[in-house]
Amino acid sequence: MLRVILAEDSVLLRAGLAEVLTRSGHQVVAAVGDAEGLLRAVAAARPDVVVTDVRMPPDHRDEGLRAALELRSADPALPVLVLSQYVATAYAARLFSGAPGSAGGLGYLLKDRVGEVDEFLDALERVAAGQTVIDPEVVRVLLAHRPGDHPLARLTPREREVLALIAEGLNNQAVAARLFVTEAAVVKHASSIFTKLDLDPAEGNRRVLAVLAHLRGAAAG
Incomplete structure (x- = not known):
């Protein structure tokens, strides 16, 4: 069982992800809708893995990605899986730039991949285990x-x-x-x-x- 923190501003997608994770035997310790909430949730209860969207309130630009980078800067061993609506190689480059080989797992996945539940869960578990996961479309x-x-x-x-x-x-x-x-x-x-x-x-x-x-x-x- 993994302890997961979700950050996704879409209420429906956030609820769907939480349901998928719970049914798969994982525990969603927090599900938040913005980057500030993500930072507070991780500080309150260090999870086994973080799942966050790239674009979050208030500006829906790269708030989630910046929060992920901040979390990794503070704790390079924290596994993080970033979800993106679009094939934005610049986002992937920022996420992986300078990531040391000894750091925790890191992943960048397109949201379309979430619909393939087995693929999503496999990516999540690989990231939590310390591996690197890149969406094949980005590659x-x-x-x-x-x-x-x-x-x-x-x-x-x-x-x-x-x-x-x-x-x-x-x-x-x-x-x-x-x-x-x-x-x-x-x-x-x-x-x-x-x-x-x-x-x-x-x-x-x-x-x-x-x-x-x-x-x-x-x-x-």
Whole structure:
């Protein structure tokens, strides 16, 4: 059972998320509608994981994201899953920028993914367990439309598939299952990817964060 704090200004979505979590055996210790309420709730009862929307009152811009960054600055071990209505790679970049490999789990998920209950719960539990989760649509946008001279252009189509799944936070076993290949094949592809992109083939969160750093640079270029 996870102790969860929810921050979502839509009353219906907040109630729906709370219902999904409760039925799945988790405990919603607080459900609030704005960023200030989120900060107060976390201070009052440290949860196992925070789920927050990006856009919150009063201006409905990035109040939830800023609250998430403030929480992580105060406690880098606090797992946080951020929900966004749109594929905003700049929001994802801000969330993951400078996140140390030893920090707690961190996730960025599109709200459409919440409708896939199993996927949402899997993402939540992975973040709570200290892993990194990136919505596949965000990864797709980051990988798309790179110029021919960009390092990503060196990758084969299969290597790009593997890279996208690594960037989502999947381990080698999960990537193999998703692509219906052997784990040994994934290891071989990953080794080639990291060689071509001059990345350190570190395991776990550090590996994902290294990929994200590269993709952020690609998005900015």
